[in-house]
Amino acid sequence: MAASCESCPIRRRAEKRPNSLIARVWRWHTGWCPGWKAYQKSLAEEP
Numbered sequence: 001m002a003a004s005c006e007s008c009p010i011r012r013r014a015e016k017r018p019n020s021l022i023a024r025v026w027r028w029h030t031g032w033c034p035g036w037k038a039y040q041k042s043l044a045e046e047p
Contacts, residue, residue: 003035003036003039003042005039010026011026014026014027
C-alpha cells in the first residue's frame, strides 16, 4: 500500500498548528489509519 502521508495537506496543516482542531482530528486518524501505519513502517526501515 502506497501511503501519501508525506505530502498530505492535512498533515502539513496539523504540523503547523498542533493545537488546532485539524491537528486533533489528524492525531485521532493516525490511531487507526492503515496508510499511516505503513508510512511509519517504511520510515523505520530506511537507513
